[in-house]
Amino acid sequence: MRYDKTLPQLRIIQVNVARSPSPHEAALQLAFEQDYHVILIQEPWVVMGFLYEPKGWQFG
Numbered sequence: 373m374r375y376d377k378t379l380p381q382l383r384i385i386q387v388n389v390a391r392s393p394s395p396h397e398a399a400l401q402l403a404f405e406q407d408y409h410v411i412l413i414q415e416p417w418v419v420m421g422f423l424y425e426p427k428g429w430q431f432g
Contacts, residue, residue: 386412393417 385408389395396417403411 382410383408384410384412386414388414389416391415391417 383406385399385403385406387395387399389399396413399413400411402408
């Protein structure tokens with residue numbers, strides 16, 4: 373099967389942020405800027421049992 377550029381593409385990014393805030397935020401910013409549809413974050417930054425969310429973001 374050949375890659376067809378005319379079909380809509382699902383854009384997925386997968387990153388391991390090693391439980392660190394800077395890579396976590398950078399991955400989210402990159403995904404937002406480059407219009408990814410799905411973000412898979414391995415070892416997310418968790419503070420006191422809550423998943424990190426930058427200001428203005430809400431995960432569903």
